[in-house]
Amino acid sequence: MYVFIVNPVSGNGRGRRVWSRVEGWLIQKQTPYEVYFTSAPSQATELVRSMIRRDIEAVVAVGGDGTVHEVGNALVDTGIPLGYIPAGSGNDFAQAQGIPLHPKQALYRVLRNKIQPMDTARIGTRSLIGFGGIGFDGQVAKAVNQSSISRRLGRFAYLLGFLQTLKQYRPAQVTLITDGIEQVFDRVWLVAICNQPNYGGGMQICPEARSDDGLLNLCCVHGLSRAGLIKLFPSVYKGRHTSHPSVLLLEGRRITLRSDPPLVIHSDGEIIGETPLSIEIRPRSLTVL
Numbered sequence: 001m002y003v004f005i006v007n008p009v010s011g012n013g014r015g016r017r018v019w020s021r022v023e024g025w026l027i028q029k030q031t032p033y034e035v036y037f038t039s040a041p042s043q044a045t046e047l048v049r050s051m052i053r054r055d056i057e058a059v060v061a062v063g064g065d066g067t068v069h070e071v072g073n074a075l076v077d078t079g080i081p082l083g084y085i086p087a088g089s090g091n092d093f094a095q096a097q098g099i100p101l102h103p104k105q106a107l108y109r110v111l112r113n114k115i116q117p118m119d120t121a122r123i124g125t126r127s128l129i130g131f132g133g134i135g136f137d138g139q140v141a142k143a144v145n146q147s148s149i150s151r152r153l154g155r156f157a158y159l160l161g162f163l164q165t166l167k168q169y170r171p172a173q174v175t176l177i178t179d180g181i182e183q184v185f186d187r188v189w190l191v192a193i194c195n196q197p198n199y200g201g202g203m204q205i206c207p208e209a210r211s212d213d214g215l216l217n218l219c220c221v222h223g224l225s226r227a228g229l230i231k232l233f234p235s236v237y238k239g240r241h242t243s244h245p246s247v248l249l250l251e252g253r254r255i256t257l258r259s260d261p262p263l264v265i266h267s268d269g270e271i272i273g274e275t276p277l278s279i280e281i282r283p284r285s286l287t288v289l
């Protein structure tokens, strides 16, 4: 039995529209399924956790990266595979995992039942599935999540969030401990923490990141003026920011991060708190179809 978790508001209503097509194909193929629609943020995690003991083939998220985060959080360490039909605004998880954006092709990939293990990372009581970060990033994620206009802009939502946040954000001092090595940075705009290369609708923020290498990849942007950040921004889409002197790339298994002042943390685009944070990679803790 396949269980589908549909976020009807993802992608500004795309989740619901995509599901009605997927359901038609499932009926055509006489594939047994159950479907649940989320009615509030975080509900997907509770819903999936309540089913873990049942005989389930896979749980398939229909939505965006936030839905993948919520469903994935419940599936980590259970051995139940995560399937995904992209229907969000950014769909970075799909891009990173090579999952087709077309719903029919994505569904066929799920039904092929070919599982691949991937890493996740533990932050407090939550799991990071694909990407996360602190600082400017977290603020942008917050602006995008709170704005109904942004939701309608699809992958350009991040760009609008970026411009909105740019006016208000004050860079912070950050102490970063990567596998026991401590470094202090001034005027930090953001630290991206990635299990995959892309986020924010296709930005190649950590081009070397892989979701099955047992490592987290970090990108710390520091010591830049506001004008410098604006100049740097377009180069992130092709991953060309990495040679800039204000960009530091790191990798590690266990990362601790403190900041002054405290900064917003996001995981897969969902706001999960403020610094300090501790995050640790959990190799091959989730299987993906």
Ligand SMILES: Nc1ncnc2c1ncn2[C@@H]1O[C@H](COP(=O)(O)OP(=O)(O)OP(=O)(O)O)[C@@H](O)[C@H]1O
Binding pocket: 007, 008, 009, 010, 011, 012, 038, 039, 040, 041, 042, 043, 063, 064, 065, 066, 067, 068, 070, 087, 088, 089, 090, 091, 092, 151, 269, 270
């Ligand atoms: N019925 C609901 N009403 C309001 N919010 C919901 C509902 N169901 C889920 N959510 C929340 O919707 C948010 C956005 O979901 P999701 O990230 O999947 O879509 P998206 O933002 O359009 O896509 P992406 O993250 O790929 O840009 C999540 O924070 C999720 O918790």
